Amino acid sequence: MAAASKTLVKREVKMKKLKYMSMADEAMNKIRKGAFLTVQAADALNTMTIGWAMFGVVWQKPVLMVAVRDSRHTFGLMEKASDFTVTVPSGDLSRETAFCGTKSGRDMDKFKSCTLKTANGQRVASPIIAVPGIHFECRIVYKSAMNPAHLDESYNSTVYPKKDYHTLYFGEVLACYETE
Numbered sequence: 001m002a003a004a005s006k007t008l009v010k011r012e013v014k015m016k017k018l019k020y021m022s023m024a025d026e027a028m029n030k031i032r033k034g035a036f037l038t039v040q041a042a043d044a045l046n047t048m049t050i051g052w053a054m055f056g057v058v059w060q061k062p063v064l065m066v067a068v069r070d071s072r073h074t075f076g077l078m079e080k081a082s083d084f085t086v087t088v089p090s091g092d093l094s095r096e097t098a099f100c101g102t103k104s105g106r107d108m109d110k111f112k113s114c115t116l117k118t119a120n121g122q123r124v125a126s127p128i129i130a131v132p133g134i135h136f137e138c139r140i141v142y143k144s145a146m147n148p149a150h151l152d153e154s155y156n157s158t159v160y161p162k163k164d165y166h167t168l169y170f171g172e173v174l175a176c177y178e179t180e
Contacts, residue, residue, distance in 0.1 A: 023134055023176060023178075024055035026134070027053075027055070027088050027134050027136075028053070028055065030088045030089070030090075030133075030134070031050065031051065031052075031053050031086075031088055032051055033051070033094070033097075034049045034050075034051055034089075034093070034094065034097030034098070034101065035049070035050050035051075035053070035086055035087060035088045035089070035097070036048070036049065036050075036085075036086065036087040036089070036097070036100065036116075036129045037049075037050045037066055037068070037074065037084060037085075037086055038084065038085045038086075038087065038118070038126055038127060038128065038129060039074060039077045039078055039081045039083075039084040039085075039126050040077070040081065040125055040126040040127065041076075041077040041078075041080035041081040042080065044077055044080075045077075045111075045118075045126075045127070046073055046074050046077055046105035046110070047074075047100055047105070047110060047111070047116065047129060048068075048072060048073075048074045048100055048101065048105070049097045049098070049100045049101030050066055050067075050086070051101075052066075052067050053065060053066050053067075053086065058170060059141070059172075061141070061172045061173075062172065062173040062176075063138075063141070063170050063171065063172055063173065064086060064136050064138050064170075064171050064173050065168055065169065065170045065171070066084070066086065066168075066169050066171065067166035067167070067168055067169075068166060068167055068169065069164050069165070069166050069167075070145070070164070070165070070166075070167060071164050072104075073104050073105040073106040074105070075167065078140070078143075078167070078169055081125075081126065081140065082124075082125070082139060082140055083121075083124035083125055083126050083137070083138060083139045083140060083171070083174075084124070084126050084138055084140065084169065084171055085121055085124060085126045085127065085128045085129075085135060085136060085137050085138065086135070086136040086138070087128050087129040087131065087133055087134075087135050088133050088134040088135075088136075089129070089131050089132065089133040090131075090132045090133040090134070090178075091131065091132055091133070093131060095114075096114040096116060099113065099114055100114065100116075116129055116130075116131075117129075117130040118130055121137045121175070122137060122174075122175045122177070123137045123139075123174040123175045124137045124138065124139060124174060124175075128179075130179075131179075132179055132180050133178065133179060134176070134177075134178050135175070135176070135177055135178070135179065136171075136173055136175070136176050137173070137174050137175040137176075138171025138172060138173055138174065139171060139172045139174055140169055140170070140171055141170055141171065141172045142169075142170040143167055143168065143169045143170065144167065144168050145165065145166075145167045145168075146165040146166050146167070146168065148160070148163070148165060
């Protein structure tokens with residue numbers, strides 16, 4: 001993963017601050033098409049594609065919840081990290097999100113393969129993907145492995161036929177902004 005960490009680029013990005021909940025509808029419509037969940041733990045860095053997320057207010061804080069299967073390389077990093085970022089691209093990055101959703105960071109440097117650059121987060125250690133879009137910087141405040149005994153059976157059989165359940169990570173949104 002040392003190669004992935006070399007792709008970190010310090011650069012100034014033109015951005016405007018956004019109201020968290022006012023961006024939730026727009027962000028959810030775009031996340032369904034693919035967004036980048038990026039996490040850094042020590043020298044290890046990875047990004048993966050997400051298509052599921054949840055926005056809300058929990059514990060009197062704005063929260064973004066993401067789901068990561070324990071079979072994913074990102075899972076191990078999330079378990080070691082204290083934060084993560086979600087980048088919702090405004091342009092067409094369907095090739096990159098498809099690639100990052102099907103290839104593992106265990107086996108390759110996805111940043112190099114997709115020519116994705118990163119930029120430092122404003123409030124967290126994990127970087128954002130340096131593309132035009134909406135960026136959420138989140139501090140992990142709670143995580144919970146799914147218990148299939150509490151899952152509706154129709155979801156259990158259709159979404160989890162391999163029994164590869166997610167861990168849910170609740171991130172307090174510390175920064176939300178748009179870059180051009």
